[in-house]
Structure formats: C-alpha cells, structure tokens
Amino acid sequence: MTQLRELVQKVRSKNAGPFWLTVDIFCGTDEAYQEVQARLKTGRVATAMGANTQDLKRFDIPSLNVIKISLPRPTIQGAVNDRDMHGASWAALIAELDV
C-alpha cells in the first residue's frame, strides 16, 4: 500500500475559524494531482477524521494541483475535549492514509 504523503509535496491542516477545519493537499505536479484525485476517496478521509462524508466539502483545484477538504471541526476549537487548538495535527492523519 502507498501512503498519501508518498505521492504529494505537503499536507497542511488549519482552522478555518473556530468551527471549521480545512485540509490542503499540495500535490506538486500535474501527474501527482491526477493520481491523488483518482485514488483519494472522500469517504476514506471522512472515516479517518470521524466525520460524515456528506459534511465534507471537497475542492479539486487543477490550477494549483491542490485538493482541499473542509469539514465541521471534530470538536469546537478550545472546547474541553479539543486536543489541537490550531487544527495543526489533522494533516498527519490524512498524509498517512493508505491510498
């Protein structure tokens, strides 16, 4: 199996405000973009993040060779059960997905 991180340049996750999280997958090249676009299933990302597929917004952006996925924050930023104030670590979970 191949992990997503082996195919791409970088995966970044950030807060998009306190209630949303956004993950940017920078593929780097047209070839990598096409490969990731074909192999990365939105449902797999949802499962990895403990979210429902229908809550994910996915943007495939060929001009940047980027796939962006936004979702309601798994926990509200800074809530007692939040583990990651800036939403920084979620990228690792996606980068390590087998695709």
Place this chain on the structure above:
Amino acid sequence: MVRVLIPSGALGLNYDKVALQRGIDARPDIIAIDGGSTDSGPSYLGRGVSKYARASTKLEWAGLMEARAQADCPLVIGTAGTCGSDSAVEWMLDITREIAGEQGRPLKIAVLRSQQSGDDMAKALAEGQITPLSNAPDISAETLQSCTNIVALAGAEQIAAAIDTGADIIIAGRTTDTAIIAALPLMNGCHAGAAWHGAKIGECGALCATNPQSGVILVDFDDDGFTVTPLADGAHATPHTVSAHMLYENSDPFILYEPGGHLDVTGATYTALDDTAVRVTGSKWVPSDRYTVKLEGARAAGFQTVLIAILRDAHYVANAAKWAADIETKCTAKVCDRLGLSADEFSIELRLMGQSASFGDLEPRDATAIEIGVIGIVTASTDALSMEIGKLLNPYMLHHPLTAEEEQPTFAFLFSPAEMPRGQTYEFVLNHVLTLDDPMQAFALEVLDL
C-alpha cells in the same frame, strides 16, 4: 490607484525594517495591519486580552507610528489586542498614548468599537436579527447573556467611516481581516472584487509570497484589478504563491463572505509582472440583500488543573491505555464519594502523549513508545474544586498499579506540587451573523486628539 502598505500578518509577529522603509519610500496611501484572530483560542476573547507581549506590541507599533509620520498617511489596526474587545482596544489605545508622548507629535486618533452587550444581543435574537452559520451551536438569550465578551466583525463601511474622520491613526476593535485593507480602495472607487481579493491576499502580509516571514508587502488597487509586491530581499510573489493563499484558513478557496456581500475569485487571472510582482484581475464582488456582520462570543467554561507524569517502565508503557482508563474510572468514583459530587459536575481526563494525545480513538497507528507523557486534565466549576480534584488524582498518577498483585510502582513527576492550576477556561459559543439596518448600528466611533 490606491496603494496599501501591509507590514506583516499581525502586529506582534515583527516585520522587516529595511522592507518597511522601501514601503514608506513608495508613498503608500494607508498602512494597514491586523491585530488579531480567533486562531489562538477562546481565552483571549473570553478575558478580553492580547496574546502578544505588551513590549513587542509597543516596539512594533512605535515603528509603524514613525512610518506613518514619514509616509504622511493614515495607519489602521484591525482587531486590536488579538480579540478586538473594548478592553483590548483600551489596551492598544494606552500603548498608543504612551508612544505618542515619547514621539512628541500631536495625533488625531479614531477609535472604532465592536463590542456588543449580551442584553442587546438577546434582544436581537428575540427579534430574529441573529441567524446561525454552518455548524453553529444552538444558542438562547441565556447563552448571549453568559458571554464575558461578544464582538461583531466590522467590515469596510465602518473602517471607511473611521478613515473619513481624517484621523492619523485608527484603532479598531474586531474587524474582518480584510476590511482594514479593502476600505480605502473601495472609498476611492477601485474595482470592488479586486479590493476584497487583494485584501484577502494581503491580510497575512508576505505569507502570499516566498520568504513568508519577511512580512512587508505592497498592494496596489485600481479600477480593474490589483498588484501585489513583496518588499523584502528574497521575497517573490508568483501566480502560484498568490493564488494558493486563497486556500489559507479558508473553508472555501473561491468564496469569501464579508459584511454586505461575498467575494468570488472563480474567474480570477493571476499574471507574473516580473519575478517579484503579480497582477490579478477578474475577481468578482457579489453584494447581498441583507447587511450582516459576524459575531464572536466567549464565555466561562470551568476551571482546570493539570498534572504531568512520565511513564518509562516498559510494562506500563505497553499497557498505558488500560492504566489511564482505570485511573479515570477509579478517581472519578473516589471524587464522587469523597466530595459528594455527581460525575457530570466535573471531568478527569488522562491524555497519553506519545501514543494517542493527538487523535484519541481516531489514532490508527500503534507503535511502542520509549516513554509516554501523561497529562491529567481536571475541569470543575471552581478553582478550589479543580485543585481539590487534582490532589485526589495526584496519588493515582504517581502510584497506580496495573494489577493489585504487583509491587506499588512510582512514576516520574516533573514538578512539586504536581498540580498546576490553569484557572478559568473559556469556550466559543457563537458562529452567527447579526443583521443590521445601518452598518454603524452595532459600532461606535470616537475621535480623540492626543
């Protein structure tokens, strides 16, 4: 044409002084800098305080006040003091007074306040003027009244009103990141799509370019588009770095909602003018029927005490999850028994750093660590109670055995005492917008002569 000089993504993050001087020499029409965001969490808005050190803020602000005098143009800060509450605006104003005294120049200051009262907001909710955005928590009048601070995000209209006073310096409470940059181009009839798009690209300073930490950029707006030019040595904007910035901390890379409408960059074209500057055209501003401003609110969410231990014994490292779950169960029962509380009146959580602290049950990997850091987090209704529960948790984190048969273990504590009070915590409770009949309705503008 309107030329906006942006020293960095936020006051407190520092800026390149040589690049700033280049910006001053380029004769900007305004210098705009952001003072905050929600990104560091609810405590800053909850307490109405700044995240950055006063010393850093003062040093950097003094440099910008000097730059303003040299450039002979207005200087505006949005979301003063990280959260933009009235108390944070006062803090910024106090620093400004101090510097003005030291620099010895008379100044006209416009202060734009964004704070909302809980009672006013409860009334607006009852009148149907407050509506939820996507993934907003349910709220009631009581939620709004329980907030320690509520702010509304000002847009370009309120900043324009402040600029119109002829002030040398504008200290604004909570604003959108873009409004402080977009306001002057919009006032001068520049292309509205370009004004908002250029503002979004510029709001993090040189983050839209290579050498992102250098900070300083110049954005030129006209009636057709905008041009972004980073000013530090080694900083280059390319069509890729500029267009990629629309991804940053934005749930939708093409649409950005602002008071009074939204920006649509689907049709934007990015062209390299040389190896440093990028020209952007084709962005669209779509006005909305209603004028709405976003609300942010934070309220108290209990007091915390934290303990840290390290597991290094291989047997305990291998069985850490079981050990931690057993402590949570047993200590919760003991707290109920000894303090006469029910289990929903407090919480005890052990997070295992090196194993599952990032994702909990969602962590798919399973590897044996050398050691595991254990963070015990107690949350309760008062400081004294969270400390008392922390003291009940202490012996478990120090000595809890996996089985009754084994010799009593001892784990590493970093500190004495092991219990560390974190004080009052806060939570964000609003992801809503407020409808206004007049943009200034929820904001207050004051002009001061220093």
